[in-house]
Amino acid sequence: MTAAPHADTDAHVDELRALEAEAVHIIREVVAELERPVLLFSAGKDSIVLLRLAEKAFRPSPLPFPVLHVDTGHNFPEVIDFRDHRLAEDGHRLIVASVQESIDKGRVTETGGPGTSRNRLQTRTLLDALEEHRFDAAFGGARRDEERARAKERVLSFRDEFGQWDPRSQRPEPWSLYNGRIRRGEQVRVFPLSNWTELDIWRYVELEKLALPSIYFAHERQVFERDGILLGLSEYTLPTESELVQRLRVRYRTVGDLTITGAVRSDADDVAGVIEEIAAATVSERGETRADDRTSVAAMEDRKREGYF
Amino acid sequence: MTTTSRPRQLLRLATAGSVDDGKSTLIGRLLHDTGSLPTDHLEAVTNADGQADLAALSDGLRAEREQGITIDVAYRFFSTPTRSFVLADTPGHERYTRNMFTGASNTHVAVLLVDARTGVLRQTRRHARIADLLGVPHLVAVVNKIDLVDFDETRFKEVESELGLLAQRLGGRDLTVIPVSATRGDNVVTRSDSTPWYTGPTLLAYLEAVELAAPSAVASELRLPIQWVARPTDHQRRRYTGRLSAGTLSVGDEVLVLPAGSRSTVTALDTLDPHRAVAVAPLSVSFELADDVDVARGDLVVSAATNATAPVPAREIDATVCWLSETPLRAGDRVALKHTSRTVRATVQELHTRLDPETLEEHDSPSELALNDIGRITLRTSTVVLADPYATNRDAGAFILIDEQSNDTVGAGTVSDTREVVPGEQTRHDIKWHPSSLKRDRRWSATGQRGATIWLTGLPASGKSTVAVALERTLVDAGRTAYLLDGDNVRHGISDDLGFSPGDRAENIRRVGHLTRLFADAGVVAIASMVSPLRSDRAIARALNEAADLPFLEIHVSTPVDECERRDPKGLYARARAGELRGLTGIDAPYEAPENPDLAFDTTGADLDDLVARILTELARHEGLQA
Numbered sequence: 001m002t003a004a005p006h007a008d009t010d011a012h013v014d015e016l017r018a019l020e021a022e023a024v025h026i027i028r029e030v031v032a033e034l035e036r037p038v039l040l041f042s043a044g045k046d047s048i049v050l051l052r053l054a055e056k057a058f059r060p061s062p063l064p065f066p067v068l069h070v071d072t073g074h075n076f077p078e079v080i081d082f083r084d085h086r087l088a089e090d091g092h093r094l095i096v097a098s099v100q101e102s103i104d105k106g107r108v109t110e111t112g113g114p115g116t117s118r119n120r121l122q123t124r125t126l127l128d129a130l131e132e133h134r135f136d137a138a139f140g141g142a143r144r145d146e147e148r149a150r151a152k153e154r155v156l157s158f159r160d161e162f163g164q165w166d167p168r169s170q171r172p173e174p175w176s177l178y179n180g181r182i183r184r185g186e187q188v189r190v191f192p193l194s195n196w197t198e199l200d201i202w203r204y205v206e207l208e209k210l211a212l213p214s215i216y217f218a219h220e221r222q223v224f225e226r227d228g229i230l231l232g233l234s235e236y237t238l239p240t241e242s243e244l245v246q247r248l249r250v251r252y253r254t255v256g257d258l259t260i261t262g263a264v265r266s267d268a269d270d271v272a273g274v275i276e277e278i279a280a281a282t283v284s285e286r287g288e289t290r291a292d293d294r295t296s297v298a299a300m301e302d303r304k305r306e307g308y309f
Numbered sequence: 310m311t312t313t314s315r316p317r318q319l320l321r322l323a324t325a326g327s328v329d330d331g332k333s334t335l336i337g338r339l340l341h342d343t344g345s346l347p348t349d350h351l352e353a354v355t356n357a358d359g360q361a362d363l364a365a366l367s368d369g370l371r372a373e374r375e376q377g378i379t380i381d382v383a384y385r386f387f388s389t390p391t392r393s394f395v396l397a398d399t400p401g402h403e404r405y406t407r408n409m410f411t412g413a414s415n416t417h418v419a420v421l422l423v424d425a426r427t428g429v430l431r432q433t434r435r436h437a438r439i440a441d442l443l444g445v446p447h448l449v450a451v452v453n454k455i456d457l458v459d460f461d462e463t464r465f466k467e468v469e470s471e472l473g474l475l476a477q478r479l480g481g482r483d484l485t486v487i488p489v490s491a492t493r494g495d496n497v498v499t500r501s502d503s504t505p506w507y508t509g510p511t512l513l514a515y516l517e518a519v520e521l522a523a524p525s526a527v528a529s530e531l532r533l534p535i536q537w538v539a540r541p542t543d544h545q546r547r548r549y550t551g552r553l554s555a556g557t558l559s560v561g562d563e564v565l566v567l568p569a570g571s572r573s574t575v576t577a578l579d580t581l582d583p584h585r586a587v588a589v590a591p592l593s594v595s596f597e598l599a600d601d602v603d604v605a606r607g608d609l610v611v612s613a614a615t616n617a618t619a620p621v622p623a624r625e626i627d628a629t630v631c632w633l634s635e636t637p638l639r640a641g642d643r644v645a646l647k648h649t650s651r652t653v654r655a656t657v658q659e660l661h662t663r664l665d666p667e668t669l670e671e672h673d674s675p676s677e678l679a680l681n682d683i684g685r686i687t688l689r690t691s692t693v694v695l696a697d698p699y700a701t702n703r704d705a706g707a708f709i710l711i712d713e714q715s716n717d718t719v720g721a722g723t724v725s726d727t728r729e730v731v732p733g734e735q736t737r738h739d740i741k742w743h744p745s746s747l748k749r750d751r752r753w754s755a756t757g758q759r760g761a762t763i764w765l766t767g768l769p770a771s772g773k774s775t776v777a778v779a780l781e782r783t784l785v786d787a788g789r790t791a792y793l794l795d796g797d798n799v800r801h802g803i804s805d806d807l808g809f810s811p812g813d814r815a816e817n818i819r820r821v822g823h824l825t826r827l828f829a830d831a832g833v834v835a836i837a838s839m840v841s842p843l844r845s846d847r848a849i850a851r852a853l854n855e856a857a858d859l860p861f862l863e864i865h866v867s868t869p870v871d872e873c874e875r876r877d878p879k880g881l882y883a884r885a886r887a888g889e890l891r892g893l894t895g896i897d898a899p900y901e902a903p904e905n906p907d908l909a910f911d912t913t914g915a916d917l918d919d920l921v922a923r924i925l926t927e928l929a930r931h932e933g934l935q936a
Contacts, residue, residue: 011526011589015319015393017582024581024593025552028536032606032650056581057593061539061548144384151383172407172633174414174443174721175707176552177647181716195395197386287349 016204023050023192024057025176026155030137030190031058033180037065037137037190038095038130043083044255045212046141046193049201052210053192054139055090066093068138070126072257073100074236079255082213097129122257127163130187137180139190145197146285155194161185198253198285199278206271215252218269223248229262253278253285317388318521323397323413323445325436326422331453335422335491335512336385336398342498343513345387382412391517407633407681410439410721414707417521419445420512421472425458425488429471434669441479442629442683442723444703447519448476449485451512455504456490462506478669487512524555524590524702529617531556531564532697532705533594533610534649546577546597549604551650553590554704555697556612560586563613564598568622568693571602572613591704603891607651609695620705622693623727625658629685630678630722634712637677638686638720646690648708654691654806655710661685686722689730691806692813699723753832758790760829761928762854766841766903767866768895769881770873772912776866777838779921784834791834794821799839809892815846822850829859834928842900860931864924865902865909870895872913907931 013021030037039054041047054063067087087094102108102125110121130138144151154170156178171179182188193201205212222233224243230250231237236259239245250263251274268274324332337354340346354362383398397412413419419440423433440448450472458464469486476484487496488504489512495501498513510518532555539548558564562575577597580588588594598604611619632638638657646655663675663684671685678684699706710720745752753759763780765773777793784791796817800807803820807813818841828835841847847863854861873895874882885893892898903909908927910920 011523012318013523013589013592015317017585018319018591020581021552021591021593025536028550028593029650032537056579057550058539059579059595060545061542145386148383151385171718172411172709172721173718174411174709175704176415177707177709177721179647179709179711179716179718181645181711183716195384197388197393199388200393282348284347284349287347 016200016207019196019200020053020056020204022176022195023053026178026190026192027054027057027139029178030139030156030180030188031064033178034137034182034188036133036135037139038068038133038135039063039065039139040126040141041067041069041083041087041094042141042255043069043079043086043213044141045201045205045216046143048086048210048212049196049204050139050141050193051086051092052208063092066095068095068097068129068133068135070097070122070129071099072122073098074234074257074259076213076215076232076252076255076258078215079213082211086211095129095133097125099125101125102128123163130163135187136182137188137190139192141193142191143196143198143201144191144194153191153194155191156180157189157191158182159187159189163187199275202271202275202278206275213255215255216274218249218251218266218273220247221250221263222246223250223263229260230264231261232258232263234258317390318392319395320392320418320516320519320521321395321397321416322418322420322516323399323409323416323440324420324422325399325409325413325440326433330422330424330433331491332398332422335420335451335453335489335497336396338491338494338497339396339513340385340387342494343387343389382408389513389517394516407631407721409436410443410631410633413440413443413445414721415703416445418447418449418516418519421448421450423450423452423468423472425452425454425464425468428468429475434475437475437479438664438669438683439631441482442631444699444723446522448482449487449512449515449519451487451489451491453489453491455488455495456493460488460495460501460503462504465504465507485509485515487515524553524704526557526589527555528557528559528562529612529614531558531562531610531612531617532590532702533558533564534651534705535566535604535606535608535610536650537606538604539595547601547604548595548597549610550593550595551610552593553588554649555590555702558588558594558596558610564610565613565617565619566602566604567609567611567619567695569603569608571600571604573598573600573602575599607649609649620695620697621727621729622695624690624693624730625728626655626688626690626694626696626724627685627726627728628688628708628722628724629683630710630720632678632680632682632684632720634717634719635680636712636719637679639677643713644719645711645713646688646694646708647711648694648696649705651694652711653694654713655688656691658687658689661687685725691816692808694727696724696727698725698727700725749830756790756832758832759932760832760834761860761862761931762825762829762835762837762850763862763864763924763928764825764837764839764841764847764850765864765866766839766847767868768870768873768900769840769893770876770878771866771868772876773838773840773866775917776912776920776924777836779917780924781836783921783925789834790832791836792828794824794828794835794837794839796821796837796839796841799824814841815843815849818843818846819849822853825850825861826853826857826859829854830857840894840900842894842898844901844903847903860928862907862924862927862931863903864927865906866912867902867909868912872911 041051058064099121103110108121108124142150152167154173158171159165222245223230224239224245226243233245248265251266252263254261266277268277326332385396385398387394399409399412421437423429452465452468465488472484472486476482487509488507489496495503496511500511533551533553535549536551541547560575560578565572575596576599579595580592640657640660642657644655646653660675662671662673663678663682664671697705706724708722709718712719765777767773774795781791781793799821804817807817821837821839825835825837851861877883881893884890885896894900
């Protein structure tokens with residue numbers, strides 16, 4: 001047990017390239033074994049990496065599946081702009097499933113008041129969209145390092161005909177052998193980034209020179225603090241009288257519904273700067289910026305059981 | 310910034326051990342002491358008194374927290390400047406052994422936990438055996454809760470020797486043993502002052518130093534299973550994708566595509582990495598070939614170099630399996646076997662042994678393998694599998710078994726040996742031919758029926774079936790028992806698991822050969838109407854019948870291909886010409902005409918009754934010879 005780490009010789013593959021090869025392998029397996037895949041795309045960093053890996057998996061051919069955005073209606077405008085440009089440039093087919101529409105149709109009911117979000121409502125919209133288009137496999141950018149229930153996920157996460165997750169009856173997944181067999185109506189959620197960490201994502205963004213929405217980098221924004229989370233001021237996020245609005249230099253670690261996604265104070269205005277900050281961060285991505293996961297110890301597990309990705 | 314500029318290695322590890330040995334605490338300790346534990350995660354498991362329950366970090370599911378056990382694999386991440394680690398925290402509970410199997414299957418290191426107070430337990434042995442079976446390159450044993458035996462060196466030595474015995478039983482494996490207190494952090498990341506008698510590495514030091522062997526990067530050892538084929542457009546060539554499990558691939562390499570054996574040269578290669586021209590395992594690639602050879606998902610690309618070795622196109626596999634299902638596995642069961650990117654049907658030929666997890670002894674000829682059992686079995690596959698022994702190549706030697714009804718993954722296994730099965734020639738020691746109490750002569754004379762086989766071969770739409778139907782009718786009208794075994798009908802039942810690959814075609818002919826032998830033995834005139842394009846396949850059918858002293862007539866329906874294509878009652882030729890159907894005999898698959906048929910005729914403009922009469926004359930001549 002003496003050997004020093006190997007140099008990046010031809011025989012040894014660097015960790016990011018190893019993760020890339022694994023993700024591409026997963027994406028190709030699913031396309032080969034299932035009928036109608038779709039890629040879930042939020043224009044966040046994870047789904048941008050996922051889209052890039054899917055493009056690589058099939059280049060020079062176009063993606064053999066469309067891209068689905070579950071739109072809560074409470075978006076950062078910069079993110080929606082980015083989404084439309086990124087997908088149009090490369091000729092991807094975008095399907096937008098709207099939570100607002102689900103609310104209008106009476107499929108879900110919105111509870112009002114400060115601190116509520118549409119995150120939980122997304123599940124219904126997602127399941128409806130999968131059913132409407134008869135998608136049987138949905139690629140998602142979820143990572144196991146995000147959260148405790150996520151850490152329990154398989155790469156191919158089997159869901160019953162109601163889209164539900166049963167953590168006790170997951171299929172064993174030894175080696176790189178993925179069982180994609182399902183019955184009509186059942187689905188799999190596929191997580192090619194399972195073994196990636198937040199830092200891996202950023203390092204891959206750097207390696208592949210991927211463009212990201214501007215909110216990921218330090219900029220000045222009007223924010224106010226609620227339950228320890230810095231929320232950006234918007235028409236959907238209005239402060240109560242006791243909440244003080246300040247102009248701060250911030251960036252976002254995650255992109256989500258803007259009613260629950262917090263900003264962090266930062267001066268990192270490029271990828272290298274962000275990597276430096278994250279490498280030294282002592283608070284997790286979700287812990288720092290996502291209010292929804294704090295509501296209960298098992299919040300994510302419960303949402304996954306219902307059919308959330 | 311050091312983390313971004315230096316290429317680092319990814320090490321995968323799994324933990325194993327009994328319930329309450331302290332796995333989750335150890336992992337919490339590793340994460341905490343390497344600074345990989347975010348403060349919010351720590352806060353979430355810290356009680357009002359400020360006591361952190363590190364074990365709770367891994368127990369991500371409600372039921373796990375309620376019952377205090379780990380049900381499913383949890384993946385955790387930590388890193389140091391030289392390596393990043395993906396850790397599979399696998400359950401100790403016996404009921405979830407299958408998850409331990411999953412977690413440990415593709416890891417470099419297995420960390421085996423042992424409680425210093427109890428020593429080696431049943432589950433420790435089982436997990437060590439599984440890790441060994443899975444070919445996990447490195448085993449390290451952590452003797453935990455050393456603080457609870459007062460850091461007693463003598464007790465540590467006792468447990469160490471128990472572990473030494475275990476390593477011996479696993480074929481003398483190298484096993485590093487480290488005294489640890491996960492709760493206090495002794496010898497996990499930081500060296501302990503309480504164990505001055507221990508001079509070996511801390512757990513983290515071990516994990517950072519352990520050597521990672523890369524898969525073979527010898528060009529001639531290439532193994533590249535095809536995953537997906539991009540259909541060509543006007544501007545694009547056909548493109549093949551897959552992930553290397555051994556060897557290298559670069560532009561200009563000559564390759565063989567198995568099982569067909571087509572040869573071509575790589576003309577374009579995408580390794581996904583712009584700085585890398587030569588692909589090595591485990592990279593995923595896409596590539597193009599110089600020739601328009603037929604390559605499909607499940608095929609295997611290997612090197613065409615003269616010194617290269619390819620796996621045998623096997624139909625029989627000796628393997629060790631871990632059974633993962635509540636319904637036990639028995640000999641004769643049918644399953645789907647997924648190996649690399651190929652899924653085939655398989656029958657469990659024989660259960661050889663079952664491992665006693667308590668004693669690690671193997672018991673011969675078990676009646677079944679129950680949930681969590683490990684045993685050695687032989688599988689017979691419906692079509693060829695191109696596997697390497699697991700000891701040589703972990704990816705090319707591993708498979709899962711899938712239940713075709715439930716679609717569940719019910720087994721996982723490793724290949725120890727593969728055999729090419731020459732149809733009709735395999736010897737089986739476990740089954741005997743059971744003779745009938747009746748002699749054939751007695752049967753034939755009592756019914757006045759004599760059996761024979763009339764085998765019609767020829768191109769699709771050559772008129773075989775038309776002749777066969779008329780022949781059957783004429784024979785029956787004359788008072789003989791005759792039965793038509795039509796190629797299409799056989800594929801509805803007896804051969805519904807077979808496709809049209811060369812291997813599957815051969816198997817189909819072999820089965821029909823056996824059927825005609827049984828029919829003929831019973832006194833029936835079996836009429837087989839089969840394209841049966843290859844001489845070697847037809848020779849097997851003939852050999853089966855002649856070995857049993859049964860008349861066998863090979864009749865070549867030699868209608869030329871132009872005429873067959875003009876008729877085309879099933880539209881096969883039209884589809885083949887349109888590119889919708891591949892491998893149609895006569896168009897893009899070979900037909901080998903019989904060299905010495907018993908009879909040959911072209912049906913173009915022929916009189917059907919005349920053809921039938923010619924066959925009957927030939928049959929009578931054969932029967933005369935027989936008598």
